[in-house]
Amino acid sequence: MIAGILLGLALAWAVGFAAVRACGRQTHGGRAAGLLAVSAALGAGLGATSCLAFLWLVIAGELNRGLLVAEVVFGVFLALCAKRISAAGPAGSAGETGTGGSFSARERTVAVWLTVAWMAAAGAHAWFGIKSPHGGGYDPWVTWNLRARFLFRGGEDWQRGFSEVLNWSHPDYPLLLPVSVARLWTCAGGESMLAPALVASLLFAATVAALMAGLALTRGREQAMLGGIAALATTFFVTHGASQFADVPLAFFILATLVHLALHDHAPGLGKPHLMLAGLMAGCAAWTKNEGLLFVGAAISGRALVTVKRLGLRPAARQLAPFFAGLLPVLAVVVLFKAFIPPPNDLIAGQSPGATLARLLDPSRHLTVLRWFGERIVLFDNGGVVHIVPVLAACFLICGCRADAFRRSETQTCALVLGLMLGGFALVYVCTPHDLLWHLETSLDRLIVQLWPSAVFLFFSVVRTPGEIERGEGRDVFGRRH
């Protein structure tokens, strides 16, 4: 059974590699570019194979091994597209910053701490996998693994899992994770809780890998290692990822989108591939959780605002075209699912014009949401040894930021998209038909963790690197130039 699961994962990864390459030639050379390609391939592979498996369910009526043949054919098709694209011209370079050469004494120290952090995270994931094989907390087994069981065990009756009787298990949630798990069980010929645990841990590792690779390509090796340590030192991010919640997989797709947008801006000569991959990752975010749909809106509007302001309307529209080319195939599957399969979402079904307006016009609800956002963001990771946000704020005060930090389009895009996401979350809370305090209490930390890796990416993109501090480049927090 284990061999079947590993084979299924390898097949998804291979399809993902072909999909990433079919988006066009990206940065070449260097371990950072390779690491980014490997992590993007995992996400793209799980996204593509779960979309294919869902379409297979709709057309063929049940999950069976015929699906694997379809996946191989699809993978070969993508590989042929990738081959044709790579024959068309050489890859560009993102201008890797300080990713080559031998390690300095300081970098070696940072590398040791990074290794310790990776080992601790791996240990935590192994421990959680053994202790709670069905997932920690309610959501993993009450929502994701339950749905996977309906899809796998249900055969031709797979749609039973979307019955209105099961509204408490959120049958309207998108299907990337449950279909991926059911697909791996189909490969294995039986249920093994190794499948959801592996998917969760691999996507967690891919998140940190994408964060480090993105920082290495834009800010250098040392900054990448520091970013990796900051992410891995966030206890809630590590344990939540190990608990099989869908928030960390969503965090991966959000981060991967923003990293690919940043790489496009960092080296604009590379052309469309990073934009197309960003669109593909945003589509996968929408296929992972409903918040991913909000992210798609935030990413499109944030990106449009930045590019229209900098380049004008027509060039901005030209930039968005490859993004949409990557986004639309996955979004079409999400729309198909939302339109025909599940009962309506509880947050939307609980709205009526009068009640929603009354909630929107109630200042006490806005104040409550603002207070909770402030507290929970500052005290984020309150199960950890230290609160990570005040630590990073202190680092920012001490280190200062790079000279052109806030004028760069990649920084502006990332900050604006994250801001729009927070605004969207706040609006959902203000309008929630559920008890507001209960809703905030049970979900706000999970929403913050969805944005956390991207926030770490933004932070280390802005803050000065140790090398820049040594050379006296950039400016301190009081705006004084060095």
Place this chain on the structure above:
Amino acid sequence: MRAARAHLEGEEIIGYVGSYPVFKGVGEGDAAYYLAQYSLAPVIVDWRPNHRVALGDFSLSAGEPPPKPIPGLQIWTNLGEGAVLYHRDHRP
């Protein structure tokens, strides 16, 4: 629950009655109900008992609990450890 699954082959939806009421929140009764649904998928377990077949889940009660009588339903099979299957038309 494995024994219950064997009995429920072919059923699409069954009812449920537990030791504690189900509020579809995070209480004790809710956890037992979710667990029953998780175990018995792809059979849909309704949190109300009013179906042709219903699962009685009294495993949270202390000791070996006696199956609760449910109006209109008769005991079909006592699966042990607090689990009972009821049937509307069953004649023992």
